[in-house]
Amino acid sequence: MEILVILIPVSLALGAAGLGAFLWALRNRQFEDPKGDGERVLSDRWDDHPRPDTPPD
Amino acid sequence: MADLSAAGHQPRLGACPACDAAPLAQRLADRAEAAHPARLVLSLPDAHCALCITSVEGALMAHPGVRAARVNLTLRRVTVEAPGLTAPDLIPVLARAGHQAHELDPDALAGATADRAGRDLLMRIGIAGFAMMNVMILSVAVWSGAEAATRDLFHWISGAIALPTVAFAGQPFFASAWTSIKARRLGMDVPISLALILASAISVFETTQSGHHAYFDAAVMLCFFLLIGRYLDHRTRAIARSAAAELTALEVPRAILISGMVEKPVAVADLRPGDLIRVRPGGRIPADGIIAQGRSEIDRALLTGETLPVPAGPGMALQAGEVNLTGPLDLRVTAAGQDSSLARLTALVEAAETARGRYTSLAERAAGAYSPVVHLLAFGSFLGWFWGTGDLRLAVNVAAAVLIITCPCALGLAVPAVVTSASGRLFRRGLLIKDGTALERLAEVDTVVFDKTGTLTLGQPLLLTRIPEDLRAPALALAQGSSHPLSRALAEGLEGTLPATVTDLREHPGQGVSAIWQGQALRLGRADWLGLDPQADSATLSSWLAVGDQPPLRLDFSDRLRPGAEACIARLRADGLRVILLSGDRAAPVAALAAELGIDDWRSGIDPTGKADAIARLSDAGARVLMVGDGLNDTAALARAHASISPASALDAARVASDMVLTGRTLAPVAEALVIARLATRRIRENFAISIGYNVIAVPIALLGMATPLLAALAMSVSSITVTLNALRLNGKAR
Numbered sequence: 150m151e152i153l154v155i156l157i158p159v160s161l162a163l164g165a166a167g168l169g170a171f172l173w174a175l176r177n178r179q180f181e182d183p184k185g186d187g188e189r190v191l192s193d194r195w196d197d198h199p200r201p202d203t204p205p206d
Numbered sequence: 207m208a209d210l211s212a213a214g215h216q217p218r219l220g221a222c223p224a225c226d227a228a229p230l231a232q233r234l235a236d237r238a239e240a241a242h243p244a245r246l247v248l249s250l251p252d253a254h255c256a257l258c259i260t261s262v263e264g265a266l267m268a269h270p271g272v273r274a275a276r277v278n279l280t281l282r283r284v285t286v287e288a289p290g291l292t293a294p295d296l297i298p299v300l301a302r303a304g305h306q307a308h309e310l311d312p313d314a315l316a317g318a319t320a321d322r323a324g325r326d327l328l329m330r331i332g333i334a335g336f337a338m339m340n341v342m343i344l345s346v347a348v349w350s351g352a353e354a355a356t357r358d359l360f361h362w363i364s365g366a367i368a369l370p371t372v373a374f375a376g377q378p379f380f381a382s383a384w385t386s387i388k389a390r391r392l393g394m395d396v397p398i399s400l401a402l403i404l405a406s407a408i409s410v411f412e413t414t415q416s417g418h419h420a421y422f423d424a425a426v427m428l429c430f431f432l433l434i435g436r437y438l439d440h441r442t443r444a445i446a447r448s449a450a451a452e453l454t455a456l457e458v459p460r461a462i463l464i465s466g467m468v469e470k471p472v473a474v475a476d477l478r479p480g481d482l483i484r485v486r487p488g489g490r491i492p493a494d495g496i497i498a499q500g501r502s503e504i505d506r507a508l509l510t511g512e513t514l515p516v517p518a519g520p521g522m523a524l525q526a527g528e529v530n531l532t533g534p535l536d537l538r539v540t541a542a543g544q545d546s547s548l549a550r551l552t553a554l555v556e557a558a559e560t561a562r563g564r565y566t567s568l569a570e571r572a573a574g575a576y577s578p579v580v581h582l583l584a585f586g587s588f589l590g591w592f593w594g595t596g597d598l599r600l601a602v603n604v605a606a607a608v609l610i611i612t613c614p615c616a617l618g619l620a621v622p623a624v625v626t627s628a629s630g631r632l633f634r635r636g637l638l639i640k641d642g643t644a645l646e647r648l649a650e651v652d653t654v655v656f657d658k659t660g661t662l663t664l665g666q667p668l669l670l671t672r673i674p675e676d677l678r679a680p681a682l683a684l685a686q687g688s689s690h691p692l693s694r695a696l697a698e699g700l701e702g703t704l705p706a707t708v709t710d711l712r713e714h715p716g717q718g719v720s721a722i723w724q725g726q727a728l729r730l731g732r733a734d735w736l737g738l739d740p741q742a743d744s745a746t747l748s749s750w751l752a753v754g755d756q757p758p759l760r761l762d763f764s765d766r767l768r769p770g771a772e773a774c775i776a777r778l779r780a781d782g783l784r785v786i787l788l789s790g791d792r793a794a795p796v797a798a799l800a801a802e803l804g805i806d807d808w809r810s811g812i813d814p815t816g817k818a819d820a821i822a823r824l825s826d827a828g829a830r831v832l833m834v835g836d837g838l839n840d841t842a843a844l845a846r847a848h849a850s851i852s853p854a855s856a857l858d859a860a861r862v863a864s865d866m867v868l869t870g871r872t873l874a875p876v877a878e879a880l881v882i883a884r885l886a887t888r889r890i891r892e893n894f895a896i897s898i899g900y901n902v903i904a905v906p907i908a909l910l911g912m913a914t915p916l917l918a919a920l921a922m923s924v925s926s927i928t929v930t931l932n933a934l935r936l937n938g939k940a941r
Binding site for chain 2: 172
């Protein structure tokens with residue numbers, strides 16, 4: 150049962166990492182336009198070369 | 207507002223765009239928003255796919271001066287960074303790319319874009335979800351038979367995760383429960399908060415006593431599911447609110463005051479009776495007044511429903527809200543602000559809204575019946591067990607289990623899930639729901655009342671007469687010289703012709719347009735101006751074209767039907783609804799339209815109060831009326847009806863008064879909305895039945911003291927998932 154001392158903190162840390170990723174995505178406004186982001190995948194606009202400059206936010 | 211601007215109601219598309227752009231530019235400058243100096247937001251009601259994103263962004267980026275353009279498909283709007291450009295510059299660019307666009311007021315959107323409340327809820331859901339996963343893993347170990355010290359350890363860890371989570375994620379419920387307790391009501395949130403607090407407290411106590419059962423998992427799960435319901439609810443409202451805000455076109459409430467020789471823009475609220483104001487062609491009349499100088503024609507369609515413009519000259523009284531068409535007018539104000547006819551109509555709307563009364567939604571009715579029962583059951587089981595066994599700890603445990611099991615978890619999800627999926631489906635079809643209870647009210651409708659001008663028709667004339675080949679070029683040249691709706695219709699009817707070269711093109715306000723073509727006098731205008739019998743053009747929408755001394759040619763126009771109107775009415779009638787047409791227009795055009803659409807029940811020449819009264823009489827006779835209208839003359843009726851819909855081209859006041867707004871041009875979603883609303887109400891009832899069903903099974907077990915945390919967790923999650931899936935069925939069916 151001593152293994153619990155390692156496993157429980159490890160599982161909690163993994164969960165916390167997931168939560169952190171979610172909060173980061175939330176702060177970065179990744180949930181503002183779920184439908185548009187899904188559709189943008191289909192656009193072939195920047196398929197050949199990367200977009201030259203990224204506009205602010 | 208795209209439909210309207212084409213008909214000449216829109217101030218910014220007047221004869222002189224520069225004059226109208228001036229107050230706009232000034233207002234933009236007034237904002238002094240240094241952070242986003244040149245950010246424009248346009249709404250795109252038709253955008254729906256990847257291709258739309260590419261074509262909108264491509265078209266805008268190709269326009270000189272545009273630095274960046276980004277489409278948000280969820281909200282159907284595009285944000286453009288274009289220093290020095292205004293929305294009227296960009297709307298035609300999008301129109302050429304085949305997209306309708308409306309200008310949005312960035313100020314009104316500032317709150318909606320940030321949407322703090324939504325992100326806050328989402329964050330709480332994330333934290334509750336994280337806590338739920340971890341507590342669940344620990345709980346599974348306990349359920350599978352962890353013993354003594356291990357169990358206590360797991361309970362302690364669960365508590366350490368669950369307590370802060372409940373304290374943080376449960377805040378929305380605690381706050382709302384506190385408000386309803388202060389108002390001496392028992393809302394849905396009181397039993398929720400009680401269950402959260404009691405479950406946490408009893409679990410902490412049990413853990414300190416090395417008890418077998420702790421309800422930490424139930425408390426966190428309760429938070430998680432209820433927050434999802436709360437978030438769905440919020441999202442539906444936020445989308446409706448921001449879209450409603452975006453429909454409020456940028457109408458500048460300013461008037462041009464003439465003092466001495468100087469023209470000065472002032473706020474309409476500052477106008478006083480006796481002031482002299484100037485109204486430019488294409489501008490809306492800001493206050494009631496009498497014409498002091500100038501001749502023009504007045505469009506009263508939004509006030510009275512008349513399609514035909516009315517000639518105006520000195521001495522004539524005008525009302526706020528009418529649109530000046532052809533010539534500049536100087537107006538002596540007789541009543542402004544609170545006293546004007548516009549304000550009186552607004553008062554009428556307020557009175558009608560009070561008369562409609564507050565509609566109690568299904569969820570409110572369910573909560574009203576449910577929460578006393580929950581409290582009584584929990585309290586009863588506590589008393590029963592305490593009296594029966596004398597064991598306080600056991601009695602509190604059973605009471606907590608009853609509260610957790612009966613907690614309106616599925617009930618809290620039942621309505622938001624259905625409303626979200628129904629309103630999402632309707633939004634994709636072009637109907638925006640502004641009010642949460644609108645769907646339920648719409649489902650009860652049995653009578654549909656339509657307005658004519660601007661609702662069943664577009665309020666845009668269509669040329670009927672075929673013009674002889676040799677007259678087409680000069681007619682087009684003449685028509686292009688005026689912004690009068692009939693001239694525009696003529697120009698549109700002659701599309702594809704090359705305009706003739708004419709000289710001396712002049713617009714005679716209130717009369718017509720004249721020019722010289724190949725040495726002959728060309729005239730286009732009213733019958734009496736061309737020296738004909740004035741009675742000749744009073745019956746239909748018509749204009750006359752005269753070349754030199756030849757007898758004038760009569761040009762007939764008809765108001766065109768809104769797309770989808772015919773199909774919509776046919777479908778409503780097929781569904782067995784009573785369809786009525788109420789119009790402020792003259793009898794002849796109303797009768798013609800009613801015959802064309804197959805409506806037997808129609809009335810013409812009705813004033814605004816008459817419309818509201820007609821709706822009131824129908825309601826008193828037991829009918830549930832859906833009113834569809836767009837004008838100022840409809841606002842009181844819209845507010846009075848059981849449910850109401852207005853097109854996006856409607857006047858602000860009408861859109862505010864109605865529950866739902868059509869975002870596109872077509873009328874087709876109206877019939878569909880009724881079907882979806884009925885389906886949605888059925889799903890809500892089904893969901894109530896499902897969650898009550900789970901309770902009927904689980905509550906006796908809890909009352910008998912046999913409810914384990916495992917059972918509570920199972921009952922809660924299974925019922926929540928079932929109601930959500932049932933609601934989602936609405937989305938997939940009959941696409």
